[in-house]
Amino acid sequence: MSFLHRHKGLTPYLLLLPGIAWLAVFFLVPLGFLGYQSLESGSFESGYTFTWSFSNYWDAITTYDEQLLRSFLYAGIATILALAVSYPLVYWIAFRGGRWKNLFLILIVAPLFVTYLVRTLAWLNILADEGPVVSAFQAIGLVAEDGRLLATGIAVVAGITYNFLPFMALPLYVSLEQIDARLLEAAEDLYASKRQAFLRVTLPLSAPGIVAGTLLTFIPAAGDFINAQLLGTPRQSMVGNVIQSKFLELIDYPAAAALSFILMALILAALLVYARIVGTERLTG
Amino acid sequence: MTWIRRHLLTGYAILAFCYLLLPVSVVLLFSFNAPAGRFNYVWEGFTFDNWVHWDAVPGIRDAVVKSLEIAIVSTIAATVLGTLIALAIVRHRFRGRGVVNVLVFLPMSTPEIVLGASLLTLFINARVVTGFLTIFIAHVMFIVSYVVVTVKARLIDFDRHLEEAAMDLGANEWVTFRKVTLPLLAPAILSAALLGFALSIDDFVITYFVAGSTTTFPLFVWGAARVAVPPQVNVIASAIFLVSVLFMVGNVLWAVRAARRARESMPAALPVPDQLSRPEAA
Numbered sequence: 001m002s003f004l005h006r007h008k009g010l011t012p013y014l015l016l017l018p019g020i021a022w023l024a025v026f027f028l029v030p031l032g033f034l035g036y037q038s039l040e041s042g043s044f045e046s047g048y049t050f051t052w053s054f055s056n057y058w059d060a061i062t063t064y065d066e067q068l069l070r071s072f073l074y075a076g077i078a079t080i081l082a083l084a085v086s087y088p089l090v091y092w093i094a095f096r097g098g099r100w101k102n103l104f105l106i107l108i109v110a111p112l113f114v115t116y117l118v119r120t121l122a123w124l125n126i127l128a129d130e131g132p133v134v135s136a137f138q139a140i141g142l143v144a145e146d147g148r149l150l151a152t153g154i155a156v157v158a159g160i161t162y163n164f165l166p167f168m169a170l171p172l173y174v175s176l177e178q179i180d181a182r183l184l185e186a187a188e189d190l191y192a193s194k195r196q197a198f199l200r201v202t203l204p205l206s207a208p209g210i211v212a213g214t215l216l217t218f219i220p221a222a223g224d225f226i227n228a229q230l231l232g233t234p235r236q237s238m239v240g241n242v243i244q245s246k247f248l249e250l251i252d253y254p255a256a257a258a259l260s261f262i263l264m265a266l267i268l269a270a271l272l273v274y275a276r277i278v279g280t281e282r283l284t285g
Numbered sequence: 286m287t288w289i290r291r292h293l294l295t296g297y298a299i300l301a302f303c304y305l306l307l308p309v310s311v312v313l314l315f316s317f318n319a320p321a322g323r324f325n326y327v328w329e330g331f332t333f334d335n336w337v338h339w340d341a342v343p344g345i346r347d348a349v350v351k352s353l354e355i356a357i358v359s360t361i362a363a364t365v366l367g368t369l370i371a372l373a374i375v376r377h378r379f380r381g382r383g384v385v386n387v388l389v390f391l392p393m394s395t396p397e398i399v400l401g402a403s404l405l406t407l408f409i410n411a412r413v414v415t416g417f418l419t420i421f422i423a424h425v426m427f428i429v430s431y432v433v434v435t436v437k438a439r440l441i442d443f444d445r446h447l448e449e450a451a452m453d454l455g456a457n458e459w460v461t462f463r464k465v466t467l468p469l470l471a472p473a474i475l476s477a478a479l480l481g482f483a484l485s486i487d488d489f490v491i492t493y494f495v496a497g498s499t500t501t502f503p504l505f506v507w508g509a510a511r512v513a514v515p516p517q518v519n520v521i522a523s524a525i526f527l528v529s530v531l532f533m534v535g536n537v538l539w540a541v542r543a544a545r546r547a548r549e550s551m552p553a554a555l556p557v558p559d560q561l562s563r564p565e566a567a
Binding site: 012109121 | 294295297298301302304305306307308309311312315326327365366367369370372373376377378379385388389391392394395396397398399400402403404405406407409410422423425426429430433483486487489490493494502503506507510514518519521522523525526529530533534537540541
C-alpha cells in the first residue's frame with residue numbers, strides 16, 4: 001500500500017494492466033495476425049507464405065460480391081424491420097407500462113435466454129412447409145400453392161430480425177423512458193396535436209436510441225451466418241457463411257482473412273455513411 | 286379517437302409480445318414432445334421422458350458440463366478484469382484514457398465471426414492446440430467489455446461521500462474499498478457477472494472457431510442440427526431459459542421492493558440539497 005501511496009499516478013495503470021493486456025493480446029494482436037494472413041499466398045497443400053498478396057482482396061470482392069451484397073441487404077432489411085416492430089412496442093412499455101415496465105422488458109429480452117441456435121431452429125418448426133404459417137400465407141395468396149417459406153430469403157431475414165430485435169429494443173427503450181413527460185405536456189399546452197408532439201418531441205428525443213439500436217442490430221446481422229445456414233440454402237448464403245467455410249472446412253486462410261477485413265471495412269463504411277446522415281455527435285454519444 | 290388509439294397500441298403490444306415469445310414457447314413445448322422418428326418437428330404427443338432422461342443422448346451431458354465449466358471460470362476472470370478497468374476509467378484521470386475506452390468498445394462492435402477467425406489465426410500461428418484453454422481465453426476477451434460497461438454505469442452514479450465518510454472515520458484506502466466500495470458495487474458486479482455467464486453459455490460463433498475437438502452445448506446443437514435435433518436439446522435450452530428468467534424476475538422484484546422500502550422509510554417531504562442527492566458524475 002505504501003508503494004501505491006508514493007506512486008499515486010500508477011494506480012490506474014495497475015488496475016488496467018490485466019484487462020487491457022488481455023484485450024491487447026487476444027483482440028488486437030489476433031487482428032494483426034489476421035491482416036498478415038490475408039496477404040499470404042499459396043495453397044493448403046504447399047503451405048501459405050507472406051507475399052504482400054493484395055490480390056486476395058480483389059479476388060475476394062469479385063468472387064463473393066453476391067454474398068457481400070446479400071449480407072448487407074439482409075442486415076439492412078432486418079434492421080429496419082426490427083426498428084419498425086420494436087418502436088411501437090417499447091413506446092407502449094415506456095409510456096403505458098406503469099409499474100410493470102421491468103417485467104415487460106424481461107419479456108423482450110426473454111428470447112435471448114434461449115440458446116441462439118435453438119431459438120433459430122424453432123423457426124424451422126414455425127415456418128415448416130405444412131405448418132400453420134405457410135398455410136395461412138397460402139390461403140391469403142402471399143405464398144404460392146406449392147410455395148414455401150423455409151429455404152428462402154424471407155426465412156433468413158425473419159430469423160435475423162427475430163434474433164437481434166432485443167438489441168434494437170433495449171436502447172430504444174432507454175431513450176424513450178428518459179423523456180420527461182413535462183415536455184409532452186408543454187407541447188400540448190402549446191396546442192401541438194398528438195401527432196405533432198410525437199414527431200417534434202418524442203421522435204427526436206428517441207434518436208440516440210434509434211442510432212444505438214441500429215448499430216447493435218446491423219453489425220452482428222451483417223456478420224451472421226447461422227440464420228442463412230439453418231433457415232436458408234446456399235442460394236441465401238451470406239459473407240459469414242463463406243468466411244466460416246473457408247476457414248474451417250476449406251482451410252483457405254488467406255481468402256477467409258481477406259474477406260473478414262472486407263466485411264469489417266464495409267461495416268465501417270456503412271457506419272460512416274450512417275454517421276453523415278444522423279450526425280457524428282449522436283453516433284459517438 | 287384517443288381511446289381507439291390507446292387500445293390500438295395495446296393490441297399491437299400484445300401481438301408483438303406473442304411474436305417475441307412464439308419461438309420460446311415452441312422450444313418449451315417441443316421439449317415435452319414424443320417424436321415418432323428422429324425428427325422433432327411435428328407434435329406427436331406429450332411426455333416427461335425427455336426431461337427425466339435429459340442425458341440419454343450420447344455426448345449431451347459432457348457438452349452441458351463443459352459449457353457450465355467454461356461459463357463459470359471465464360465469467361469469474363472477466364468480471365475481475367472488467368471491474369478493475371471500470372474502476373480505473375471512472376475513478377482516475379490518466380493519459381491514454383481515450384485509447385482504453387476505444388479498446389474496450391471495439392470488441393463489442395466487431396462481428397463475432399471476425400473475433401473468432403482472428404483468434405484462430407493467432408492460435409494457429411502460435412501453434413497453440415485449441416481446446417478448453419482457448420475457449421476460456423476467447424470468452425474472457427469478449428465478456429470483459431460487457432462487464433466494463435455494466436459496472437461503469439453504476440460507478441458513475443456512485444456517492445463518493447460515503448467513502449469520504451469512511452476515511453474521515455479513520456479507515457484506510459483498502460478498508461474503505463473492502464467495507465464501503467465493494468458492498469455498494471456488489472449489485473452491479475453481480476449483474477455484470479450474470480450477463481457474462483449468459484453470454485458465455487450461449488456463445489456459438491467464437492467458440493466454434495477456437496474449440497478444437499472440445500464440445501460445448503451450442504456446438505453440440507450445431508452438430509445435431511446437421512442430422513436431427515433430439516428433444517433433449519430443447520430440454521437443456523428450456524432449463525437454461527427458465528433459470529435465467531427466474532433470476533431476472535427475482536432481480537426485478539427485489540429492486541421494486543427495495544425501492545418501496547426506501548420510499549417508506551424516508552420522509553418524502555424532506556428537501557434534499559441538490560449536491561447531496563446527485564453526486565457529481567465523474
